[in-house]
Every structure is written in C-alpha cells, then in structure tokens.
Amino acid sequence: MRRNLRALIxxxxxxxxxxxxxxxxxxxxxxxxxxxxxxxxxxxxxVTRTLEVGERPRGITFSNDHSVVYLCASDSDTVQVIDxxxxxxxxDLPSGEDPEQFILHPDxxxxxxxxxxxxxxxxxxxxxxxxxxxxxxxxxxxGMAASPxxxxxxxxxxxxxxxxxxxxxxxxxxxxxxxxxxxRHAEFTQDGSELWVSAEIGGTISVFNVEDQTEKxxxxxxxxxxxxxxxxxxxxxxxKDGKYVFVALGPANHIAVVNxxxxxxxxxxxxxxxxxxxxxxxxxxxLFTTNGISGDVTVIDVAKLEPIKTIKVGRFPWxxxxxxTN
Amino acid sequence: MQFKKLFSFITVxxxxxxxxxxxxxxxxxxxxxxxxRMIPPPPILSNLEEIPENLGIAGVELGLKDxxxxxxxxxxxxxxxxxxxxxxDDFIAAAKALLEVSNFLIIKAPIKDQLALADLPEAxxxxxxxxxxxxxxxxxxxxxxNLLHTIPSYAMLADALAQFAVKKRWKNxxxxxxxxxxxxxxxxxxxxxxxKFRIDIKxxxxxxxxxxxxxxxxxxxxxxxxxxxxHDLIVVADENHDFGRYVIYNTWLPRxxxxxxxxxxxxxxxxxxxxxxxxxxxxxxxxHSRTMGSIDxxxxxxxxxxxxxxxxxxSNDFSKIRSYILSDDFELAGFKGRKLSYxxxxxxxxxxxxxxxxxxVVATAPLEGFLHKRNEMDSLGLDKPQTKCEAFNQ
Numbered sequence: 001m002r003r004n005l006r007a008l009i010x011x012x013x014x015x016x017x018x019x020x021x022x023x024x025x026x027x028x029x030x031x032x033x034x035x036x037x038x039x040x041x042x043x044x045x046x047v048t049r050t051l052e053v054g055e056r057p058r059g060i061t062f063s064n065d066h067s068v069v070y071l072c073a074s075d076s077d078t079v080q081v082i083d084x085x086x087x088x089x090x091x092d093l094p095s096g097e098d099p100e101q102f103i104l105h106p107d108x109x110x111x112x113x114x115x116x117x118x119x120x121x122x123x124x125x126x127x128x129x130x131x132x133x134x135x136x137x138x139x140x141x142x143g144m145a146a147s148p149x150x151x152x153x154x155x156x157x158x159x160x161x162x163x164x165x166x167x168x169x170x171x172x173x174x175x176x177x178x179x180x181x182x183x184r185h186a187e188f189t190q191d192g193s194e195l196w197v198s199a200e201i202g203g204t205i206s207v208f209n210v211e212d213q214t215e216k217x218x219x220x221x222x223x224x225x226x227x228x229x230x231x232x233x234x235x236x237x238x239x240k241d242g243k244y245v246f247v248a249l250g251p252a253n254h255i256a257v258v259n260x261x262x263x264x265x266x267x268x269x270x271x272x273x274x275x276x277x278x279x280x281x282x283x284x285x286x287l288f289t290t291n292g293i294s295g296d297v298t299v300i301d302v303a304k305l306e307p308i309k310t311i312k313v314g315r316f317p318w319x320x321x322x323x324x325t326n
Numbered sequence: 327m328q329f330k331k332l333f334s335f336i337t338v339x340x341x342x343x344x345x346x347x348x349x350x351x352x353x354x355x356x357x358x359x360x361x362x363r364m365i366p367p368p369p370i371l372s373n374l375e376e377i378p379e380n381l382g383i384a385g386v387e388l389g390l391k392d393x394x395x396x397x398x399x400x401x402x403x404x405x406x407x408x409x410x411x412x413x414x415d416d417f418i419a420a421a422k423a424l425l426e427v428s429n430f431l432i433i434k435a436p437i438k439d440q441l442a443l444a445d446l447p448e449a450x451x452x453x454x455x456x457x458x459x460x461x462x463x464x465x466x467x468x469x470x471x472n473l474l475h476t477i478p479s480y481a482m483l484a485d486a487l488a489q490f491a492v493k494k495r496w497k498n499x500x501x502x503x504x505x506x507x508x509x510x511x512x513x514x515x516x517x518x519x520x521x522k523f524r525i526d527i528k529x530x531x532x533x534x535x536x537x538x539x540x541x542x543x544x545x546x547x548x549x550x551x552x553x554x555x556x557h558d559l560i561v562v563a564d565e566n567h568d569f570g571r572y573v574i575y576n577t578w579l580p581r582x583x584x585x586x587x588x589x590x591x592x593x594x595x596x597x598x599x600x601x602x603x604x605x606x607x608x609x610x611x612x613x614h615s616r617t618m619g620s621i622d623x624x625x626x627x628x629x630x631x632x633x634x635x636x637x638x639x640x641s642n643d644f645s646k647i648r649s650y651i652l653s654d655d656f657e658l659a660g661f662k663g664r665k666l667s668y669x670x671x672x673x674x675x676x677x678x679x680x681x682x683x684x685x686x687v688v689a690t691a692p693l694e695g696f697l698h699k700r701n702e703m704d705s706l707g708l709d710k711p712q713t714k715c716e717a718f719n720q
Binding site: 116117119136138139140157158159160161162164173176178180181182200201202203227229230251 | 392395396398399400602605608609612637638657658659663664665701702703
C-alpha cells in the first residue's frame with residue numbers, strides 16, 4: 001500500500017515535471033520607448049534576446065500556432081510580422097495609421113487592429129496581407145477582444161467611452177455600450193457569456209452579458225493608502241479555469257486579483273510602477289506583468305498569489321505575450 | 327398617409343422589441359454658442375512669437391468633432407454657433423443673439439464682459455463656460471451660479487508652483503511682476519500661495535524699464551536683481567511674456583526662474599504627453615497645424631463637458647444636463663491622469679496642473695504628499711472654506 005502510494009506520488013511528480021517541462025517558453029515584451037522587444041526565458045527569468053523593431057512597439061500577439069509574432073509598431077504605422085525563432089522581421093502588414101492594439105480572430109486569419117489616431121478599426125487578412133475592411137469607431141480606439149465563437153469583435157474607444165460590438169460576418173457595428181471614462185482593455189470570458197471592459201480614468205471594470213449586451217456588474221477597486229484617482233485599471237487577463245481575473249491598476253502599482261464568479265477583489269499584489277499589461281506562461285502557474293515607468297517585469301506565482309521576481313527590461317515595457325519553445 | 331403612419335409605428339415598435347433591454351438613445355440635437363472678444367495683445371519686446379488668431383475656437387472645433395464622433399453612435403448631433411467680435415463691438419448684443427439659439431455658451435472675453443453676460447435676465451437659465459479668465463475674483467466674491475470655469479484660476483497655478491517649491495525646499499522667493507492688471511493678479515495669487523505653503527517672499531519688484539531687452543538684457547537684469555536679498559527662486563508674473571524671458575540666465579545670482587517663465591504652472595502645453603495626451607495633441611495638430619494652448623484646452627474641456635453630460639443623461643433637457651455636470655457622477659477624462667469634475671462651491675473645473683518648461687513637464691500638481699480630505703486636486707486653488715462664493719448654494 002505504502003509502496004503503491006510512493007509510486008503514485010513519484011508518478012504524479014514526474015507528470016508535474018513533465019508538464020512543466022512541456023510548457024517551457026518565452027515571454028515577449030514590447031518596450032514602447034526603446035523600439036525593442038525583450039525576450040524573457042520563463043524558467044530562468046533571464047532576458048535572452050533583445051530585438052530591434054519598429055517605432056513605439058505596443059500590442060503584441062502570437063499566431064494560434066505560435067509560428068509568427070504580430071507587433072503593432074505604432075509610430076511606424078505598421079504591424080510587423082516576426083519569426084520568433086530567428087527574431088527577424090519577415091514583412092509588414094498594412095495596418096492603417098497608428099496601430100496600438102489588436103486581436104487575432106479565432107480563425108487565425110483576420111487581425112482586427114485599433115488605429116488610435118484615426119478612430120478606425122482595420123481588418124487585415126494575414127494570408128493575403130490585404131486590408132479587407134475599415135470600420136468607423138469612437139475616438140482613440142484601443143481595447144480589442146474577440147468572442148471565443150468568433151461572432152463578435154470588440155473595439156473600445158478611450159475618449160468616446162464605449163465598447164463597439166462588431167459583427168465579424170458583416171464587419172459592421174451592431175451595438176455600442178457605454179462604459180466609464182477611458183476604456184483600455186476588453187476580454188471575453190472563455191465560455192463567451194461575458195464581456196469585461198476596464199475603464200482607466202473611471203476606475204472600474206464593467207461586465208456585460210454578451211447575449212443582450214446589457215451591463216451585468218461593475219467592479220470597483222480600493223487600496224488603503226492610495227487615492228482612488230490613482231487606481232486606474234488597464235490591462236487584465238483571465239485564468240482558463242475560470243477562477244481569477246488579474247487586473248493591472250496602472251499608477252497604483254498593484255495587480256488586483258478578482259474572483260470571476262463573485263466579482264469581488266480577493267487580493268492586491270504589489271508590482272512595479274505603472275503596470276500596463278500581462279501574460280501567463282503555458283500552464284498559467286506564472287504571470288508576467290509589464291511595469292511601464294520602472295522599466296521592468298514582475299513575475300507572480302499564480303497559485304500563491306505572490307510576486308516572486310522582478311526582471312529588468314527596456315524602457316517603458318507595454319505589451320506581453322507568451323510562446324512555447326519546445 | 328394613414329397607412330404610412332401605421333407602418334412607421336410598427337417599425338418603431340419592432341425596433342423596441344428587437345433592442346430589448348438595451349438602452350434606446352433618443353435623437354438629440356445640441357447647439358453650443360462660442361463668443362469671443364478679440365483683444366489685440368499689447369506690444370512686447372520680442373517679435374518671435376505670434377499668438378494664434380484662433381486660440382480658443384480651435385479647441386471648440388476639436389471638441390465638437392470629438393462630441394460628434396461619439397454622438398453618431400447615439401444619434402446625438404452637436405453644432406457650434408460662433409461670434410467673434412472686435413474690441414469696440416457690442417458684446418451684449420452678440421451674447422443675446424447667441425442665447426436665442428443656445429443655453430450653452432463658451433466664452434473668451436475679459437471679466438467685465440463675462441459678468442455682464444452672466445447677469446443678463448436672458449442668461450438666467452444658461453450655462454456659461456469661462457475659457458480664458460484666470461482671475462480669482464470670478465471664483466470668489468464675483469462668482470455667478472451660471473458661470474463655470476474650465477480655465478484654472480491664478481490661485482490654482484500659484485498653488486501648483488508653491489507645492490513644487492516646497493518639495494524642492496526652495497522656500498525663499500523673490501518676486502518680479504509687470505505693470506499689467508493680469509501681472510498684478512498673478513503676483514497677488516503667488517503671494518497668497520506663498521503664505522498658504524509657508525514660503526517666504528523676501529522682496530517684490532515691478533519691472534518698468536522700457537529698454538530694448540534683446541540688446542541690453544545682459545546689462546539691465548543683473549543690476550535689477552542685484553539688490554535682492556538671497557533667495558532660492560525668482561518668481562516672475564509677466565502674463566504677456568514681455569520681459570520675463572530676458573531674466574533667465576541674466577540674474578545677479580545663479581537662481582532658477584519660475585512663474586510666467588522658466589518652470590511654469592500651466593493649463594496645457596505642447597510638452598504634455600503623458601496619460602494619452604499625445605493623442606489629443608496629435609488630433610489638435612492634425613486639425614489646426616499648430617500646437618494646443620491653454621485656452622484651446624479650456625475651450626475643448628468646456629464643449630467636452632457638455633458632450634459628456636448629454637451622453638450620460640441621454641437627454642437634451644437643460645436642467646438635467648446642468649445638474650448632472652455639477653453632480654458627483656460627472657467625470658471627464660481630460661488627458662491629465664485624473665478624472666476632472668466641477669467644484670460645487672464655485673463652478674471651477676478641478677484639474678491637475680502640469681509644471682512645464684517649453685520642452686518637458688517637470689512635475690504635475692497636486693504633488694505627492696499634498697493631501698486633501700475630499701480630493702487631492704482641491705489642494706490647488708480656492709477651497710470651500712476659503713471662497714466667498716455663494717451663488718452655487720441655492
């Protein structure tokens with residue numbers, strides 16, 4: 001019995017080790033004011049490569065199979081496509097002016113790009129490398145999200161203070177929902193039932209019912225000793241198990257851990273200064289946050305809900321994305 | 327005809343069912359009036375800079391475009407009716423004409439015009455936005471219940487500078503002011519701020535020379551500043567930017583300059599880029615081929631205030647909009663890093679104040695550590711207990 005148990009435990013340990021191993025990868029961080037990408041090894045926490053890219057790199061995401069990385073080079077007015085193994089820029093995609101953030105549609109073929117200076121969302125076919133649609137949205141579009149079934153793409157506009165619901169079949173807006181001041185980021189829940197939108201200056205997250213686009217809940221944040229005006233929710237990420245949402249609170253220098261079911265904040269984690277965005281590693285055991293002003297990345301242990309390490313990167317790190325390396 | 331009506335009724339009913347719980351936005355048209363008295367600036371020594379002719383209205387035009395971009399998703403439509411009159415023209419006649427088309431007026435004009443307008447019986451139910459005058463009296467005993475201020479007061483600017491000086495421990499000042507009324511108003515505000523933040527003003531002198539500074543600054547300024555007692559900071563109140571620029575680097579003692587020159591507390595400047603401000607600066611530049619100034623910003627904030635209130639109330643009911651603007655629910659994202667709102671005791675838009683030199687923002691007030699029980703931004707300017715304004719009490 002005891003031997004069996006021991007065998008079981010070692011089997012379990014082995015599995016864990018294997019799982020961890022199979023998830024080894026890299027976190028790619030775009031440095032807004034250095035025109036570089038810092039590539040971080042997610043096991044050693046070392047910056048292994050620094051790649052030179054276009055001007056003011058911000059939004060960053062991998063293709064579904066991780067074979068290429070897409071990068072918004074905002075001031076170069078282009079989306080760059082990079083080979084993650086060699087770090088070479090393969091080609092540029094047409095993107096419209098000042099691309100800030102984008103979302104790759106679940107079909108892995110259509111990139112929806114927010115053109116911040118032009119109040120437009122540009123839809124690019126990444127295979128034909130052509131713009132297939134441009135959609136008028138509100139002022140300073142930024143947050144982008146795609147519903148898991150691919151039916152909707154959301155653009156949030158910072159000065160218009162709305163989430164625009166784009167029907168991906170017709171590339172037309174079918175609804176506009178108001179949120180609080182300066183919406184920055186949007187995400188659908190994995191089951192596609194809810195849309196979450198953060199409002200930086202409003203200091204809130206609005207949760208919408210996807211079915212009828214009505215507001216279902218509003219989340220507020222409060223940290224002792226920090227003035228409410230400085231608590232500015234920006235980027236956020238949801239765990240796949242549906243348990244938590246990690247919310248970057250900008251100049252409050254904290255990440256809020258929100259219970260996805262109850263909408264309550266369970267914990268605040270201290271990170272670097274002006275935290276923007278974040279990415280999980282492969283098994284979601286670690287979370288990497290970009291801290292704009294302090295120019296570093298904080299590593300958070302997701303199980304313990306504790307920051308464990310700070311990694312120096314370039315000037316004003318902004319976006320983050322993960323890819324497996326084995 | 328009958329049939330047509332019935333048909334449109336059915337369409338509307340169908341639309342309502344279709345939209346379900348989604349809020350239905352009403353078709354709303356809002357006209358905003360802009361009134362400016364163009365006053366030619368007094369001659370100054372330097373011929374380098376021109377004050378843009380469209381300073382003010384340029385901000386209104388950008389804000390109008392911003393409002394309409396948002397409005398098109400809500401079936402809200404905005405337009406601006408503007409009157410720009412000369413020094414000798416009849417301000418009140420122009421104001422009355424505008425009041426006939428709108429209850430919302432954005433004003434760039436001297437104090438006395440603004441007060442005459444606010445006191446008109448026709449303006450009783452109007453909401454007027456002062457986008458140009460920084461004088462404290464308008465937020466104090468000369469306030470009006472229908473007059474809001476999107477431009478910060480001299481008190482707010484001076485307090486911002488004082489907070490910065492305290493932080494730097496530059497607590498001994500000397501003050502140079504000009505001869506104009508605005509210079510005096512700014513200088514007085516600087517003195518009051520010094521008192522509030524326990525800064526010592528060691529001496530105050532008025533610049534009265536008429537010499538051509540471009541040639542003589544190197545000779546005139548050292549002499550002028552030679553008899554000042556020792557100090558940490560020279561504060562200059564020179565609202566027309568006449569002599570202040572020649573004080574820099576020409577003083578008897580090597581000291582930093584602040585106020586109208588050097589490190590300046592401002593409403594807005596081309597150097598402001600944080601908090602998404604680059605986007606606002608770019609949009610402005612694209613539209614007007616120049617950088618955005620303080621009065622442009624104040625005028626933009628005024629029309630954006632109206633837009634924000636119409637969006638949130640989904641209404642063109644004037645009293646609803648007015649009470650929303652003055653309520654706790656109102657917030658405006660003004661690219662200054664905090665949400666902006668109006669002080670209920672004097673109608674002033676509370677806002678952070680950037681401390682800038684021409685090429686960078688040095689700091690933004692309220693500075694860290696200057697606390698306030700209500701809102702840190704209320705550490706700048708006239709706070710509730712200090713103001714003699716009672717017009718907002720009703």
